[in-house]
Amino acid sequence: MDDDRTEKIRQRAYEIFQREGGILGNHxxxxxxxxxxxxxxxxxxxxxxxxxxxxxxxxxxxxxxxxALAMRTGISGEEAQELLDRLGNDRAAIEQAxxxxxxxxxx
Numbered sequence: 001m002d003d004d005r006t007e008k009i010r011q012r013a014y015e016i017f018q019r020e021g022g023i024l025g026n027h028x029x030x031x032x033x034x035x036x037x038x039x040x041x042x043x044x045x046x047x048x049x050x051x052x053x054x055x056x057x058x059x060x061x062x063x064x065x066x067x068a069l070a071m072r073t074g075i076s077g078e079e080a081q082e083l084l085d086r087l088g089n090d091r092a093a094i095e096q097a098x099x100x101x102x103x104x105x106x107x
Contacts, residue, residue, distance in 0.1 A: 005042075009034045041071055073098035 012034035013027070020026070070080040075098050083101070087093050 008038045012037055037071060069098055074102045
C-alpha cells in the first residue's frame with residue numbers, strides 16, 4: 001500500500017513540475033505539495049454525493065473546496081473557481097459542469 005502511495009506522489013509531483021513549466025530546483029516543494037494533495041484525496045469521500053453538506057451548498061471562497069473540486073474532477077483550479085463563481089453554491093450543478101468540462105477537454 002505504501003508503494004502505491006509513493007508512486008501516486010511521484011506521479012503527482014511530476015505533474016506539478018510540468019504544470020509549473022518544468023523548471024528545475026523545486027523538487028522538494030513539488031514532492032511535499034504532491035504528498036498533501038494525495039493524502040487529501042485519500043481522505044475525500046468516495047463520491048461527490050457523499051461530500052454534499054445537508055444544504056447541498058458550498059462556500060465558493062473556500063480554497064480547499066476549489067482544490068478538492070479540481071482534483072476530484074480533473075480540471076484546473078482556475079476552472080474550478082470559475083465554475084464555483086458562475087454557478088453559485090449548488091454542489092450538484094457544479095460537479096456536473098466540472099465533469100462536462102473535463103469530458104470536452106478530453107476530446
